[in-house]
Amino acid sequence: MQTIEVHTKSRPSTVYCGAGAAEKLKTIIEGKDVFVVTDSNVFGLYKDFIQNTFGSAPVCVLPAGERHKNRNSLFMILDKMLQARLRRNSTLVAFGGGVVGDMGGLAASLYMRGIHAVQVPTTLLAQVDSSVGGKTAIDHRGVKNVIGTFYQPEYVVCDPMFLKTLPPREIRCGLGEIIKTGALDAEILDKLERNAERLFDLAFLEEITADCVRFKAGVVEKDECERSGLRKCLNMGHTTGHALELFYKRRSHGEYVLIGMLLESYIAEKFDICAHDYAEELRALIGKVLKRVPRFENIADAAGVALYDKKNQGENEVSLIVPAKRGEFAELRLTDEDYVGYIEEIAGGLA
Numbered sequence: 001m002q003t004i005e006v007h008t009k010s011r012p013s014t015v016y017c018g019a020g021a022a023e024k025l026k027t028i029i030e031g032k033d034v035f036v037v038t039d040s041n042v043f044g045l046y047k048d049f050i051q052n053t054f055g056s057a058p059v060c061v062l063p064a065g066e067r068h069k070n071r072n073s074l075f076m077i078l079d080k081m082l083q084a085r086l087r088r089n090s091t092l093v094a095f096g097g098g099v100v101g102d103m104g105g106l107a108a109s110l111y112m113r114g115i116h117a118v119q120v121p122t123t124l125l126a127q128v129d130s131s132v133g134g135k136t137a138i139d140h141r142g143v144k145n146v147i148g149t150f151y152q153p154e155y156v157v158c159d160p161m162f163l164k165t166l167p168p169r170e171i172r173c174g175l176g177e178i179i180k181t182g183a184l185d186a187e188i189l190d191k192l193e194r195n196a197e198r199l200f201d202l203a204f205l206e207e208i209t210a211d212c213v214r215f216k217a218g219v220v221e222k223d224e225c226e227r228s229g230l231r232k233c234l235n236m237g238h239t240t241g242h243a244l245e246l247f248y249k250r251r252s253h254g255e256y257v258l259i260g261m262l263l264e265s266y267i268a269e270k271f272d273i274c275a276h277d278y279a280e281e282l283r284a285l286i287g288k289v290l291k292r293v294p295r296f297e298n299i300a301d302a303a304g305v306a307l308y309d310k311k312n313q314g315e316n317e318v319s320l321i322v323p324a325k326r327g328e329f330a331e332l333r334l335t336d337e338d339y340v341g342y343i344e345e346i347a348g349g350l351a
């Protein structure tokens with residue numbers, strides 16, 4: 001198990017990462033007034049673990065899934081916190097995937113203007129990405145993550161044992177963000193390429209999770225609230241990925257991130273931001289997780305959704321974070337017409 005300190009200005013976090021991390025929970029919560037938030041799937045699988053670890057602490061079980069990442073669930077948590085008479089020094093433990101983590105973190109930041117928060121991510125995506133960095137949110141009126149806060153957890157506990165019950169789709173989802181991290185960090189990319197045949201092995205995932213957490217911690221320490229622009233790098237592949245995800249809704253977030261990276265890598269090549277050989281290398285790695293690029297019907301309409309992306313600054317402009325050299329990224333701004341035209345042409349060529 002590794003201990004990774006995240007030195008964020010608002011509040012530092014300690015991340016325990018690797019086999020045995022869950023055993024730290026007992027010490028973390030010792031003598032504390034604890035409130036657990038989880039979802040129905042995770043509760044079904046880990047009821048005994050939750051009871052053994054958190055004893056008689058109240059447990060708020062939310063309906064599972066992104067469509068419940070809304071104000072009803074948020075207020076359900078807050079109501080239960082009030083009923084449980086939590087105080088300022090109480091601790092909320094968010095035990096689940098990114099949906100539980102984002103909503104639990106938001107509730108912890110709002111209740112009495114902020115109580116202690118601990119994240120126990122149980123999906124690969126939540127372990128490598130969402131549990132670290134302090135972004136919390138709910139979706140509202142069809143807009144993803146539009147209501148939220150920056151609120152660092154005191155502890156994050158990433159134990160690979162939780163990944164044993166994850167369906168393959170959720171593993172692929174996490175691998176999407178892992179490969180994205182590889183495109184931002186040369187050492188992680190080398191490791192992914194050396195281990196390209198064992199990307200789905202739990203032992204490998206345990207090792208690479210710690211690397212991704214350390215990388216994200218470094219970015220968040222330098223740009224906690226996404227002001228300098230550095231934290232934007234974490235959105236590589238996400239402009240197109242998000243647009244396709246919102247439009248088609250068939251695959252997992254991480255798979256759409258990979259599809260986004262794949263399509264955008266051709267745009268980066270077109271603009272000479274990324275060399276052909278390096279783009280091919282990234283595409284080969286993406287191909288290890290995404291065996292087949294789906295045929296997209298109406299891709300121009302889907303790409304049009306990218307116009308509403310939070311990262312865009314001007315009207316009729318689309319901002320892309322694309323790979324440049326190994327370990328480097330660039331921001332490319334395109335007019336909406338050009339962007340949609342390129343995506344249509346590239347996707348057409350792949351079909």
Ligand code: NAD
Pocket residue numbers: 039040041042045064065066069096097098099100102122123124125126129130131132133134135136145162163164165166167170173253
């Ligand atoms: P999720 O929380 O919906 O979990 C995916 C599915 O796996 C759910 O059905 C869940 O019940 C189930 N599950 C969770 N743990 C399990 C386990 N151990 N075994 C079996 N099933 C399990 O989704 P996610 O992919 O973990 O997270 C996606 C969310 O994270 C999105 O809402 C996204 O916006 C958010 N996110 C936030 C950040 C951030 O910085 N805060 C970053 C990336 C993503």
Ligand code: MG
Pocket residue numbers: 177238253257
């Ligand atoms: Mg993402």
